[in-house]
Amino acid sequence: MKTISIIDSHTGGEPTRLITAGGPELGSGPLSERREIFRRDFDHLRSAVVCEPRGSDVLVGGLLCEPHAAGCVAGVIFFNNVSYLGMCGHGMIGLVTSLAFLKRIGPGRHKIDTPVGVVEAELLADGAVTIDNVPSYRTQHAVTVQTPHYGAVTGDVAWGGNWFFLVADHGLALERDNIEKLTAYSVAVCEALEGAGITGDDGALIDHIELFAPSRSGADSQSFVLCPGKAYDRSPCGTGTSAKLACLAADGKLPENTVWRQESIIGSLFEASYRWDGDKVKPSIRGRAWVNAQSELLFDETDPFVWGIR
Numbered sequence: 249m250k251t252i253s254i255i256d257s258h259t260g261g262e263p264t265r266l267i268t269a270g271g272p273e274l275g276s277g278p279l280s281e282r283r284e285i286f287r288r289d290f291d292h293l294r295s296a297v298v299c300e301p302r303g304s305d306v307l308v309g310g311l312l313c314e315p316h317a318a319g320c321v322a323g324v325i326f327f328n329n330v331s332y333l334g335m336c337g338h339g340m341i342g343l344v345t346s347l348a349f350l351k352r353i354g355p356g357r358h359k360i361d362t363p364v365g366v367v368e369a370e371l372l373a374d375g376a377v378t379i380d381n382v383p384s385y386r387t388q389h390a391v392t393v394q395t396p397h398y399g400a401v402t403g404d405v406a407w408g409g410n411w412f413f414l415v416a417d418h419g420l421a422l423e424r425d426n427i428e429k430l431t432a433y434s435v436a437v438c439e440a441l442e443g444a445g446i447t448g449d450d451g452a453l454i455d456h457i458e459l460f461a462p463s464r465s466g467a468d469s470q471s472f473v474l475c476p477g478k479a480y481d482r483s484p485c486g487t488g489t490s491a492k493l494a495c496l497a498a499d500g501k502l503p504e505n506t507v508w509r510q511e512s513i514i515g516s517l518f519e520a521s522y523r524w525d526g527d528k529v530k531p532s533i534r535g536r537a538w539v540n541a542q543s544e545l546l547f548d549e550t551d552p553f554v555w556g557i558r
Contacts, residue, residue: 249546252297255349256541257342260483260516264342264537265298266310266324268350270544274325278316280363283325283332286311294327295556302545302556305329305479308339315361321353323361330477331455334364334382335409337486337518337533341377344369345537364409376536379486383528384408384494387449393440401437408490408531411448413441414458422461422470422513427480430459430513434474458488467511483535484510484518490531493522497529 252270256263272290274282286294296302298309308328315323324343326333333339340360347353348371357370368380388405391413395401403415415437420430434457441447441454448454455476463470473481473488481488489510496502508520522529547554 249548251547252293252545254297254541254543254545255346255539256543257346257537257539259338259341259535259537260512260518261514262338262481262483263307264310264336264339265303265307266312266343266346267297268312271311271313274313276314276316279313279323279325279361282313283363286325286327287332292555294332295329295558296547296554297545297556298327299329299556299558301553303329305477306482308333308336310336310339310343312343317359317361317366320359320361320366322347325363328475328477329479333410335362335367335487337379337381337409337489338481338483338535338537340367340369340379340486341533341535342537344371344377344379345375346539349539376534378532378534381486381490381531381533382409383525384490384522384531385528386491386494386498388446389498391446393437393444393446395436395440398433398436401440403437404495405446405448405454406491406494407448408492408494409487410456411452411454412456412458412488412491413437413454414460414491414495416460418459420459422459422472424514427472427513430472431474431478431480434459434472435478438474456485456488458485458491460492463511465511465515467509467517469508470511470513472513480513482512482514483516484512486518486533486535489518489520489533493520493531494529497522497524
């Protein structure tokens, strides 16, 4: 019987399941190439690890692997219930916390290889983690799309490790009781963007929708982020916060090295800032993760759902 060793954690309420042993053999090339091998040859393992009956739509997976880039302590490929991610902010915080739990790293700065570049992370003595994300930037400002039920929706297109459409004027309450309406609205916007041919660089699909509103708890902003697969992010979303910083910087609304406190739909917080990196911004995101399980997944070939419900 095949087994896969995992560590589960959550970052601000958003779960991460890290494969530590028993994952697919993807070779030793760049992480971007290994991700495509994973997608092409081993997608059944992706769904087996994060989809029902072992997982859920909200679960984000990470494959711990040997890095390709020099000077990195680890490499990681992130994935979810439907596809693969370039980077994952909450997942990276969970990865660093899990590596510390395994005693593979201690407090200090560490480099992690990902399919979209090297990410630096600092594990602090109190258990918090700061990640220096990939360079982030806005590509389109005040883009308007027409949706069947909500009319015109205007937002910005930005990269923060994944592609986002960020909307401030949506007219919806960002409250837990309103998650179904927020989800339906975000799905409609995502479909409208695809239908209108509005994309990220090189035709990349914009697969994350980010809605904003003033925080009621004193943070600088509150967000609702819908991820691919139609699951909402329980954390403030690290790559989404990075995309937000890129927009704030482009608009001259947030000075360099100034802390921005981003609140999630469930009230968890990230602290973020940026510095300029040419015409892009280099975001830093600070949060906290907690390890909540260490176990083995079992794969019985007689189980009709052994590779997940796809």
